[in-house]
Amino acid sequence: MIDIYFDNLKVASIVVGEGRSEMLYDATWLKQPNAFPISLSMLLGTDPIPAETTLPWLANLLPENHLSEIGQQFGISPQDVVGLLERIGRDTAGALAIGAPRPQADEFRTVKTDADLERIINELPQKPFLVGEDGVSMSLAGVQDKLPVALADGRIAVPVNGTPSTHIIKPDSTRLPGNVHNEAFCLKLASLIGLDAATATTGRAGKRLYLLVDRYDRSKTSNGRIVRIHQEDFCQLLGFYPSAKYEFTSPVAGGGPGLQKIFDGAARLIRPGARIPLLDAVIFNVLICNVDSHAKNYSVLIGAGGSAKLAPLYDLVCGEVYSRITQRLPQSINGRKEGVHVHGADWQQLAKQVSLSPARTLKRVEEMAQLVSEHADEAREFVVATPAGKNQILDQVVTAVKKRCRRIVSQLAKVDPALTEKWI
Numbered sequence: 001m002i003d004i005y006f007d008n009l010k011v012a013s014i015v016v017g018e019g020r021s022e023m024l025y026d027a028t029w030l031k032q033p034n035a036f037p038i039s040l041s042m043l044l045g046t047d048p049i050p051a052e053t054t055l056p057w058l059a060n061l062l063p064e065n066h067l068s069e070i071g072q073q074f075g076i077s078p079q080d081v082v083g084l085l086e087r088i089g090r091d092t093a094g095a096l097a098i099g100a101p102r103p104q105a106d107e108f109r110t111v112k113t114d115a116d117l118e119r120i121i122n123e124l125p126q127k128p129f130l131v132g133e134d135g136v137s138m139s140l141a142g143v144q145d146k147l148p149v150a151l152a153d154g155r156i157a158v159p160v161n162g163t164p165s166t167h168i169i170k171p172d173s174t175r176l177p178g179n180v181h182n183e184a185f186c187l188k189l190a191s192l193i194g195l196d197a198a199t200a201t202t203g204r205a206g207k208r209l210y211l212l213v214d215r216y217d218r219s220k221t222s223n224g225r226i227v228r229i230h231q232e233d234f235c236q237l238l239g240f241y242p243s244a245k246y247e248f249t250s251p252v253a254g255g256g257p258g259l260q261k262i263f264d265g266a267a268r269l270i271r272p273g274a275r276i277p278l279l280d281a282v283i284f285n286v287l288i289c290n291v292d293s294h295a296k297n298y299s300v301l302i303g304a305g306g307s308a309k310l311a312p313l314y315d316l317v318c319g320e321v322y323s324r325i326t327q328r329l330p331q332s333i334n335g336r337k338e339g340v341h342v343h344g345a346d347w348q349q350l351a352k353q354v355s356l357s358p359a360r361t362l363k364r365v366e367e368m369a370q371l372v373s374e375h376a377d378e379a380r381e382f383v384v385a386t387p388a389g390k391n392q393i394l395d396q397v398v399t400a401v402k403k404r405c406r407r408i409v410s411q412l413a414k415v416d417p418a419l420t421e422k423w424i
Contacts, residue, residue: 001013001014001015001016002014002016002082002085002086002098002099003099003100004023004038004096004097004098005096005097005098005100005101005102006029006095006096006097006228006230007101007102007228008101008102009026009028009029009032009101010026010028010029010101011025011026011029011035011038011096012024012025012026012029012038013026014054014058014082015048016082021051021054021055021082022048022049022050022051022054023038023042023048023049023054024046024048024049025044025045025046027046030044030045030046033304034304035304035305036095036230036302036303036304036305036306037302037306038057038096039057039232039236039237039302040232040237040269040270040300040302040306040308041053041057041236041237041238041239041269042054042057043306044305044306053239055081055082056235056236056239056240056241057232057236057239058081058082058085059081059241059242060141060232060233060235060236060241060242060296061085061089061092061093061094061098061139061141062081062084062085062088062139062141062242063128063129063139063140063141063142063143064141064142064143064242064243065128065143066125066128067084069126069128069131070084070087070088070128070129070131071084073131073132074087084139085098085099085139086098086099087099087137088129088131088137088138088139089137089138089139090137090138090161090162091137091138091139091148091159091162091163091164091165092138092139092140093140093141093217093231093232093233093299094217094228094229094230094231094232094302095217095228095229095230095231096228096230097162099137100162101162102162102163102164103161103162103163106159106163106164106225106226107135107159107160107161107163108150108152108157108158108159108160108163109135109157109158109159109160110152110153110155110156110157110158111149111155111156111157111158112155114204114205114206115205115206117156117205117206117208118205118206118207118208120147121147121169121171121205121208121210122208124145124146124147124171125145128145129147129148130147130158133158134160135160135161136158136160137161137162138159138165140168141233141242141296142296142315144170144173145170145171146168146169146170146171147168147169148165148167148168148169148215149165149166149167149168149169150163150164150165150166150167150226151166151167156169163226164218164226164227164228165215165218166214166215166218166220166226167212167213167214167215168212168213168215169203169210169211169212170183170210170211170213171208171209171210172208172209172210175324176317176322176325177393178321178391178392178393178394178396178397179211179317180202180209180210180211180388180391181202181383181388181391181393181394181397182317182318182321182393182394182397183200183211183315183316183317184200184201184202184211184382184383184386184388185318185379185380185382185383185394185397185398186288186290186316186317186318186379186397187199187200187213187313187314187316188200188379188382188383189288189372189375189376189379189401190284190313190316192375192378192379193284193368193371193372193375194371195277195280195281195284195313196277196310196312196313197312197313197314197316198213198214198215198216198312198313198314199213199214200212200213200214201386201387202383202386202387202388203387203388204387204388209388213314216229216231216301216311216312216314217229217230217231217301217311229301230301230302230303231299231300231301231302231311232299232300232302233295233296233297233298233299233300234257234262234265234295234296234298234299234300235256235257235295235296237265237269237300238257238261238262238265238295240252240256240257240295242296244256244257244295245257245294245295245296245330246294246295246330246331247330247331247332248328248332248337256294256295257295257331258331258332259282259331259332259333259350259353259354260353260354262278262295262298262331263275263278263279263353263354264354266278266300266310267354267355269300269308270300270308270309270310271308274308274309274310275354275355275356276356277310278298278310279351279354279356279361279364280364280368281293281298281310281313282333282350283364283365283368284313284316284368284372285316285339286329286333286339286342286404286408287368287369287372287401287404287405287408288316288318288372288401288404289318289319289320289321289327289339289400289401289404290316290317290318290319291319291325291326291327291328291329291330291339292315292317292319292330293315293316293329293330293331294330294331295330295331297314297315298310298311299311299314318397318400318401320397320400320401320404321393321396321397321400327339327340333346333347333350334346334347334349334350334353339404339408340404340407342408342411343411343412343414343415344362344411344412344413344414344415344416345414345415345416345419347361347362347365347412348361348362348415348416348419349416349419351419352419358416358419359419362412362415365408365409365412366409366412369405369406369408369409370405370409372401372402372405373401373402373405373406376398376401376402377398380394380395380397380398
C-alpha cells in the first residue's frame with residue numbers, strides 16, 4: 001500500500017497487489033473541512049476507485065522521457081507507474097506527495113555558483129530530476145528536460161525531502177534554438193493582452209540559458225511557508241494516458257481528446273463558464289502559431305470540495321519559426337489541422353459544437369488578433385531586458401505572430417451566414 005499526502009495529512013492510499021490496483025480516500029481526509037478531490041473525475045467518497053481511473057491519472061505525473069534511466073536507478077520497470085512515483089513523487093504537479101508526508105520544516109540545497117548550476121543543467125539528460133541524489137524526489141510531466149527548484153535568499157536551490165519547489169527551470173535546447181526567448185515572449189504576450197498566464201523570466205548559468213517559470217500551483221503564507229495548490233491537466237481530467245495527449249497521434253482508438261471533448265469536460269466538470277477562458281486560450285494558441293497546445297498543456301486548479309477553475313496558461317511557444325517541427329495543430333478546428341488554414345466558418349462551427357455564440361466568437365478572434373499585434377513589440381522588449389538578453393529568434397517570432405494575426409483576420413470573412421444570424 002502506498003499513501004498519498006497533502007502536507008502531513010493522508011489523502012488516500014493506493015492498494016497494489018493480487019492483480020489489482022485501486023485507490024481509497026482516507027476517512028480522516030474526508031472529514032477535513034477543506035478537503036479536495038484528487039481529480040474532478042474522482043470525487044470524494046468512500047467507494048474504491050478502480051485502476052482504470054487512477055492509473056492514467058498517476059501516469060500523467062511522470063515525465064514522458066527518461067523513464068528507463070529513472071527506472072534503472074531504482075531497479076523499477078519503466079511501466080511501473082506506482083513504483084516510480086513512490087520513489088520520485090514527493091514533489092509533483094499539484095498539491096500531492098506520493099509515499100511520504102512533507103517535512104516539518106522546508107529544506108533546500110542551495111546551488112552555490114553559476115558554474116554549479118551550469119553543470120546541473122548540462123547533466124539533466126543523463127540525470128533527470130537529479131535522480132539518485134540524496135533526499136531528492138520530484139517529478140514533472142512533459143518531454144523537455146526541466147528541473148523543479150526554489151529560490152532561497154535569491155539563489156536557485158534544490159528542494160529536498162519532500163519540500164515543495166516554487167519554480168521550474170527549462171534549459172535552452174539545441175533542437176529548438178532560442179526556445180528560452182520564444183517561450184518567455186509568448187508567456188509575456190499572453191499576460192499583456194489580459195490572459196492569465198504563468199510568470200517567467202530568463203537566466204544565465206555560464207554558457208547555458210534557461211527559462212525560470214513561477215509555479216502557479218504554489219504560493220507562500222505570510223510566514224514564508226510554501227503552500228501547494230492542487231491541479232490536474234486535461235488528460236488527467238478526461239482519463240487519458242499521456243501518450244494520448246494529441247488528438248491525431250494518440251494510440252487510443254478514436255484518438256486523443258479533441259477540442260469538443262476538452263470543452264465538454266470543462267463545462268461538465270468545472271462549470272459552463274469555463275468555456276469562455278478556454279476559448280480565449282485556443283484562439284491565442286492559433287494566433288501565436290503554437291503547435292503544442294495538447295491536452296496536457298491545459299490544466300485546472302482544484303479547491304476545497306472540488307471547486308475549480310482553469311489554470312494559467314503555460315508552455316506557450318511559437319512553432320512557426322522552427323522548420324523541423326510539424327505545423328499541425330494538436331486538435332483540429334472544424335477539421336482544419338493547421339492554424340494557417342482556419343477560416344471564419346471554422347470558428348463558427350467550433351463555437352456551435354461547444355455551445356458558444358458563433359458571432360461573438362468571430363468578434364473575439366478579431367479582438368484578440370488586434371491585441372496580440374499591438375503588444376508583440378512590447379513583449380519582445382520585455383524579454384530583451386531579462387538576463388538572457390537579445391536573440392534573433394525574437395524578431396522571427398514577432399514577424400511570424402503578426403503575419404498569422406493578419407491572415408486569421410483576413411480569413412474571418414469566410415463565414416457561414418446562417419450561423420452568424422442564428423447565434424447573435
